[in-house]
Amino acid sequence: MSITELIKEGTAEAVKELYDHEVNANEVNMNVTRKEFDGDYSVVVFPYTKAAKKKPEQIAEELGEYLVGKHDHLTKFNVIKGFLNLEVSDAYWVNYLNNVAQKKSLKKAPHGEKIMIEFSSPNTNKPLHLGHIRNILLGWSCSKIYDALGYDVTKVQIINDRGIAICKSMLAWELFGNGATPESSGIKGDHFVGKWYVEFEKAFQAEYQPWQKTEEGQEVFSTQNKKEEEEAKFFKSYKNNYFNNYSKLGASAKAMLLKWEDNDEEVKALWNKMNGWVYEGFNVTYKNLGVEFDDLYYESGTYLLGKENIEKGLNEKIFYKKEDNSVWIDLEDAKLDHKLVLRSDGTSVYMTQDIGTAIKRYEDHGAKKMVYVVADEQNYHFKVLFEIMKRMGESFADGLHHLSYGMIDLTTGKMKSREGTIVDADDLMKDVIQAAKENAIEKGELTELSEAEQNDIYRKIGLAALKFFIIKVNAKKRMVFNPAESVDLQGNTGPYIQYAFVRINSVLKKAGEIDTSIAKNYTSMGNTERDLISQIFRLEEVVQLAADNFDPSFIANYCYDMAKTYHKFNHDHRIINAETPEAKAFRIQLCQVVGNVLEYGMDLLGIEMPERM
């Protein structure tokens, strides 16, 4: 039994014994004692005042007597108001540390339960940006966390490879590209295709702006401007209408989409070629970010399955058809709305594809748990999707989860492609690594290493700064991205934690081979040393918490706290020249375990540790 279980069960038992009152052990209100008080764990005794009919202080005294009297590992207690502060014996902690040190792995044994995690999920018409990075870090980290808990994890992305957007890129390339390729122009594939998407928008505006001044445009403005908006504002909101009903470019793009859906050979070939460029580009970005996937799904490959299943559901009266042939589902009794699932022309919408994809993925992998990492702007969409899957009677419907995260703002406001404020993923990574490099050169610690080794360290530091900056924030909250702070290497940052690890390495190396078996005999543990062990003890709980909440920020904050305590420990205590051989052995062992825990925790966040920096 662990020490926390012992305290909880002991307290429950004591309350029963002393006051004849039943409490469930896991309902015992206990937490880590705050720094300013003596003790390791505190039991809150207020809840027992009714049963005991005594004052909180007296109850705490009585419970303290009982627990310390009965359990060897609880040595002392003190009472402040309604709080019973218990002190755990050095022997328990020393022994606990020793047990952890013997473990080969901090991971849990595999138990085979399957979970699938979808993240990244890009469109093929633009490169990845800062928003994707948050998405990818969350998805990747959750995958690592569930893997560490013994799950059989499958990482997937669904790629939005079809639709009008990619047709715009294709059309622009066809019209203005003169056969250029990423190779010929020296541009990374995804950026290359994104460039033609932007070119399309330019050409479209060049067509749209003059049209607004034509007779036709002015007539539209005067007859359809019901809200009496100003001209510029009206035409802004009229853009889609113009695209669909007047624009030559719009008509061409739509014609291309129709050809695509009709399996036109030429269009499909072009589509394959351009998407291929994009995937090459994405793969470079993923590799640089240090992530990979087990399986890929393409909307072009699942939307038909969605349609089929909707037809089936139509027969079962889960869906209904309107007079215009569009298909809907009525979710009003689930406090949702009526939702369209097939257009009147029979073509599919976003929801159609997601229905098909969910079914296909279950067929392929059989995971009853399925996590979608998607920004919170789609909360409603996923509520609806999950409700639909339930009504379709899918066996995996209850295991669906939307990991909804807040979008990233810049210090200057929102990211908007229209205003050119999108932070590109590749540029960003390059920048943080460069900043780390400049800093490291200034420090001059790495001069005798080869250039390749140096670059590898710069990469690890830069990416740690960036990744930690993003992942330390509670996933569901919106966050502000400050580029200057994201390359910070001091304070609450990734490199601060890396530095603790590097210091540990350095000490261990200098210490050489040490017999740590006498660590158990160490009897004069200081507060910082106790803090470190008690933090190591919390690891399991924190990982579980992060998994339950689908939120790696718990682990990020945990790693930071631990690194902080380590730095203090490293500053306050001599390790190699410790006062006694026992102290030395103990501290070396402590360093080993802290190092392992930090490396393990950071790995769960997708952050690598350098040996030195």
Add this chain to the structure above:
RNA sequence: GGCUUUGUAGCUCAACUGGAUAGAGCACUUGACUACGAAUCAAGAGGUUGCAAGUUCGAAUCUUGCCAAGGUCACCA
């Protein structure tokens, strides 16, 4: 407007899911390298937790009402 999320130090974030005097980092002021790596440590200053009621031994956390910001209410994805 309906539904929904978020308001904590100048800024970026915590607060172990209802517990003690609300904590870190950045920025600012000051001290510590001839020490196992100063990307560190120590100290100072900084708060009516948006506002107001309520629930209770106890509220940043739960309830309600305001205020402010975001998201969403497409035959877009």
